[in-house]
Amino acid sequence: MSFLKVALSNLRRNPVRSLLTGLSLAVSAATLSVVLSLDQGYSSAVTDDLVNNTGVHLYITKEGCPIEAASVIAQGGLSPLYVEEDIVTRIQGMPELDAVMPFKLFAVTTDDGSRTDIFMGVTEAVRSIKPDWRFAAGGWFTSDDSVILGAEMARIEYLAVGDRMYSEHFDREFVVSGLLERNYSQDDGTFFLPLHTAQAMVGREGKLSAVAIKLNDISNMDYIQTRLRAMMPPDYFIIGSKELSDGILEFFGATRAIMFVMVAVAFVISVFGIINTMLMAVLERRREIAYLKCVGAGKYDLIRLISLETAAIAVMGSTFGAAVGMLLSPLSGNLLRKFLVAYVPSGAIARPDMGIALTAFALCTFIGVACSLYPAFRAAKIVPMEVLRNE
Amino acid sequence: MNNGSVIELENVSKDYRRGSETVHALRDVSLAVTPGEYVAVVGHSGSGKTTLMNIMGCLDRPSRGRVILDGQEVHEKTEAGLTRLRRSAIGFVFQQFFLIPTLSVLENVSLPSLFVGKPSNGRAGELLEMVGLGNRLHHLPNQLSGGEMQRVAIARSLINAPPILLADEPTGNLDSRNADMIMKIFEQLNQEGVTVVVVTHNQDIVKRCRRKVHIEDGRIET
Ligand SMILES: Nc1ncnc2c1ncn2[C@@H]1O[C@H](COP(=O)(O)OP(=O)(O)OP(=O)(O)O)[C@@H](O)[C@H]1O
Numbered sequence: 001m002s003f004l005k006v007a008l009s010n011l012r013r014n015p016v017r018s019l020l021t022g023l024s025l026a027v028s029a030a031t032l033s034v035v036l037s038l039d040q041g042y043s044s045a046v047t048d049d050l051v052n053n054t055g056v057h058l059y060i061t062k063e064g065c066p067i068e069a070a071s072v073i074a075q076g077g078l079s080p081l082y083v084e085e086d087i088v089t090r091i092q093g094m095p096e097l098d099a100v101m102p103f104k105l106f107a108v109t110t111d112d113g114s115r116t117d118i119f120m121g122v123t124e125a126v127r128s129i130k131p132d133w134r135f136a137a138g139g140w141f142t143s144d145d146s147v148i149l150g151a152e153m154a155r156i157e158y159l160a161v162g163d164r165m166y167s168e169h170f171d172r173e174f175v176v177s178g179l180l181e182r183n184y185s186q187d188d189g190t191f192f193l194p195l196h197t198a199q200a201m202v203g204r205e206g207k208l209s210a211v212a213i214k215l216n217d218i219s220n221m222d223y224i225q226t227r228l229r230a231m232m233p234p235d236y237f238i239i240g241s242k243e244l245s246d247g248i249l250e251f252f253g254a255t256r257a258i259m260f261v262m263v264a265v266a267f268v269i270s271v272f273g274i275i276n277t278m279l280m281a282v283l284e285r286r287r288e289i290a291y292l293k294c295v296g297a298g299k300y301d302l303i304r305l306i307s308l309e310t311a312a313i314a315v316m317g318s319t320f321g322a323a324v325g326m327l328l329s330p331l332s333g334n335l336l337r338k339f340l341v342a343y344v345p346s347g348a349i350a351r352p353d354m355g356i357a358l359t360a361f362a363l364c365t366f367i368g369v370a371c372s373l374y375p376a377f378r379a380a381k382i383v384p385m386e387v388l389r390n391e
Numbered sequence: 392m393n394n395g396s397v398i399e400l401e402n403v404s405k406d407y408r409r410g411s412e413t414v415h416a417l418r419d420v421s422l423a424v425t426p427g428e429y430v431a432v433v434g435h436s437g438s439g440k441t442t443l444m445n446i447m448g449c450l451d452r453p454s455r456g457r458v459i460l461d462g463q464e465v466h467e468k469t470e471a472g473l474t475r476l477r478r479s480a481i482g483f484v485f486q487q488f489f490l491i492p493t494l495s496v497l498e499n500v501s502l503p504s505l506f507v508g509k510p511s512n513g514r515a516g517e518l519l520e521m522v523g524l525g526n527r528l529h530h531l532p533n534q535l536s537g538g539e540m541q542r543v544a545i546a547r548s549l550i551n552a553p554p555i556l557l558a559d560e561p562t563g564n565l566d567s568r569n570a571d572m573i574m575k576i577f578e579q580l581n582q583e584g585v586t587v588v589v590v591t592h593n594q595d596i597v598k599r600c601r602r603k604v605h606i607e608d609g610r611i612e613t
């Protein structure tokens with residue numbers, strides 16, 4: 001005989017009601033863990049893409065919204081803004097710069113919208129700027145019509161070195177000169193072309209999307225940034241990769257707010273659900289509780305009993321919800337990928353982990369138990385006399 | 392006043408407000424119950440029997456007068472103090488049984504021992520043996536007859552070994568055979584030294600009690 005045993009047995013009085021109460025809390029726990037996974041996942045994915053996995057420290061772009069620039073640089077599309085190619089020669093010789101990579105980036109979507117191909121015109125500087133840009137087969141461009149395929153594109157297109165690849169959109173044939181190793185970034189899904197070929201394909205000879213710069217020593221980043229700015233025309237923009245990802249994450253803020261509002265709504269619903277259920281559970285057995293008081297149950301005995309009862313529901317609901325949340329997170333990550341208006345990173349968007357599961361579990365259990373306090377005090381206030389009330 | 396009393400009421404009155412009128416449920420009642428007594432409280436419906444039981448059992452406080460239970464002044468006690476006094480001094484048996492439907496017979500009986508902090512299944516088993524239900528320990532209340540449920544309730548009221556047993560119409564819901572069985576248990580307990588006060592309409596029971604307290608319109612008739 002123990003308080004826990006009595007509390008657990010009370011849940012069996014109305015198993016369906018206990019189950020539903022537990023489930024409402026489970027929904028909250030699941031929503032919370034999904035949202036936390038997405039929130040944490042998205043920012044790590046963006047940071048990985050733009051800061052950790054590229055060797056790029058600075059970008060030179062045309063002045064404009066940095067988010068737009070970020071989108072264009074990382075996601076493809078043809079920005080109306082461009083950088084003149086001749087600025088590359090101005091900065092090429094600077095000893096503080098380890099590598100300078102001019103590039104032209106654009107995306108082509110098929111007429112039916114089912115597929116978007118990303119093309120990137122690059123120079124050989126790409127090999128020094130991206131440390132994990134390595135050939136799995138073949139090698140560098142051999143002619144203006146050469147193409148290098150990211151690992152995923154090679155797999156989808158089923159192409160090997162030396163094969164011909166025809167682009168309907170440009171009515172042009174390319175020859176595969178190399179295939180890249182998979183590096184789990186945007187590179188996997190990109191067609192790399194010689195810079196001048198890429199520029200010509202979109203009629204932007206001499207123009208660049210941006211220039212990516214790798215520094216010898218990151219510690220003088222601020223100084224270099226200022227110096228480069230002085231060397232550039234006033235409408236050019238020197239942006240750090242960290243600022244870029246921060247900018248994108250700021251843009252993600254609205255989506256984030258909506259997600260947390262969803263969590264809040266789920267919580268409000270389950271809070272009212274639990275209070276209501278437990279209050280009913282208390283009120284419908286007032287006389288029984290009154291009897292317990294007759295036989296010596298004190299105020300705190302009853303509070304303990306009702307709280308334990310709720311805690312049992314809360315622990316079960318939260319555990320189940322957190323587990324379901326962990327399982328659903330990857331799915332919701334893929335779903336979010338489809339609806340993201342801003343930058344879509346290449347890595348997993350949802351990154352569930354044990355810390356998130358525990359947070360969701362702990363918070364939901366705590367809220368569940370907190371919700372029992374009002375019903376528990378109501379139970380404690382029942383007077384033993386009520387046992388004799390005639391109904 | 393008899394100083395050897397377990398229950399002592401001195402000029403106790405109890406008024407209830409019902410809207411604008413006041414109901415005088417008890418009027419200036421004085422009563423002393425000595426240890427080991429077996430008292431039947433009788434009277435018409437509405438005469439104040441339950442009110443008297445409530446006050447003797449510290450479930451309610453009198454409007455006026457003194458109550459001394461097991462040597463302790465009731466009116467000086469806080470709610471928590473009354474709770475402690477009740478659980479050590481009094482066993483309650485009511486017309487309804489108030490068994491917890493999801494706990495076994497044995498668990499129901501040991502339940503009040505949880506609140507004194509020493510849960511005891513052993514004593515619960517013995518008490519159930521005593522009321523003749525030694526073979527039903529693990530049944531649920533809804534698997535028992537009314538008479539059996541009342542015997543479980545009696546066993547439960549005794550778990551903390553109270554010196555006083557208060558029963559308000561304990562046989563009200565039972566047929567005569569079961570009522571007889573319950574009364575036999577009360578008599579046995581009384582022989583073992585428990586003070587028993589029982590409210591009843593049942594004349595057979597009244598005849599078997601050594602002392603009768605007759606209440607009429609909130610007053611004790613002599
Ligand atoms: N909580 C209350 N509020 C108002 N009046 C009450 C309350 N409890 C009892 N009374 C009134 O006090 C009087 C005595 O009631 P009590 O319950 O003590 O009678 P009783 O002798 O036990 O009756 P019965 O045999 O029907 O159980 C009755 O007139 C009753 O209506």
Ligand SMILES: [Mg+2]
Pocket residue numbers: 440441442559
């Ligand atoms: Mg009565």
